Amino acid sequence: EAQVTQNPRYLITVTGKKLTVTCSQNMNHEYMSWYRQDPGLGLRQIYYSMNVEVTDKGDVPEGYKVSRKEKRNFPLILESPSPNQTSLYFCASHKGGNYGYTFGSGTRLTVV
Amino acid sequence: QQQVKQSPQSLIVQKGGISIINCAYENTAFDYFPWYQQFPGKGPALLIAIRPDVSEKKEGRFTISFNKSAKQFSLHIMDSQPGDSATYFCAAGFGNQFYFGTGTSLTVIP
Numbered sequence: 001e002a003q004v005t006q007n008p009r010y011l012i013t014v015t016g017k018k019l020t021v022t023c024s025q026n027m028n029h030e031y032m033s034w035y036r037q038d039p040g041l042g043l044r045q046i047y048y049s050m051n052v053e054v055t056d057k058g059d060v061p062e063g064y065k066v067s068r069k070e071k072r073n074f075p076l077i078l079e080s081p082s083p084n085q086t087s088l089y090f091c092a093s094h095k096g097g098n099y100g101y102t103f104g105s106g107t108r109l110t111v112v
Numbered sequence: 113q114q115q116v117k118q119s120p121q122s123l124i125v126q127k128g129g130i131s132i133i134n135c136a137y138e139n140t141a142f143d144y145f146p147w148y149q150q151f152p153g154k155g156p157a158l159l160i161a162i163r164p165d166v167s168e169k170k171e172g173r174f175t176i177s178f179n180k181s182a183k184q185f186s187l188h189i190m191d192s193q194p195g196d197s198a199t200y201f202c203a204a205g206f207g208n209q210f211y212f213g214t215g216t217s218l219t220v221i222p
Contacts, residue, residue: 031208043212100146103155
């Protein structure tokens with residue numbers, strides 16, 4: 001089944017403790033992105049990647065890092081999480097051109 | 113600055129009625145306009161999309177109307193069903209950069 005897999009689904013952590021949210025896609029898509037979803041704000045792009053080793057900032061990149069060492073994986077790294085990063089995070093991929101994203105099921109992160 | 117503005121924030125429709133959600137965008141370079149449907153606990157799923165060279169696209173009960181000169185596009189759900197109750201997001205963009213609206217929570221009453 002074609003899908004984007006994120007882990008974990010739920011995560012509660014403390015301020016300042018580094019964490020990584022993993023994302024993997026099995027569709028051989030070139031493009032991958034991370035979004036955060038907050039009430040009243042919709043989905044906002046954090047980072048995106050056009051190919052292996054090619055990444056760029058989206059609208060809200062502060063406090064996040066990403067890497068794209070393999071085509072299928074695009075982890076999101078929070079080096080020092082803060083409470084304002086409490087959110088619902090989605091990883092997504094698409095094959096380029098005018099094609100829609102395929103989204104993962106989301107990771108609900110709470111930073112206390 | 114909100115690149116894509118979506119309204120209404122919430123919508124209640126009777127079963128069998130028409131649901132209409134509107135979006136407006138600013139950047140005339142946008143060349144792809146998808147709509148996503150999201151159920152609770154799930155990621156958004158692509159519902160239907162349109163390119164700016166056409167004014168309307170229909171897939172089953174779902175239709176996108178696109179007005180390039182007004183920089184507006186809308187989703188029409190005909191014969192709305194309780195199973196359509198979900199949050200709907202419009203988006204606009206190009207390449208790998210897409211901007212989403214703030215979402216519309218649709219409730220279809222039986």
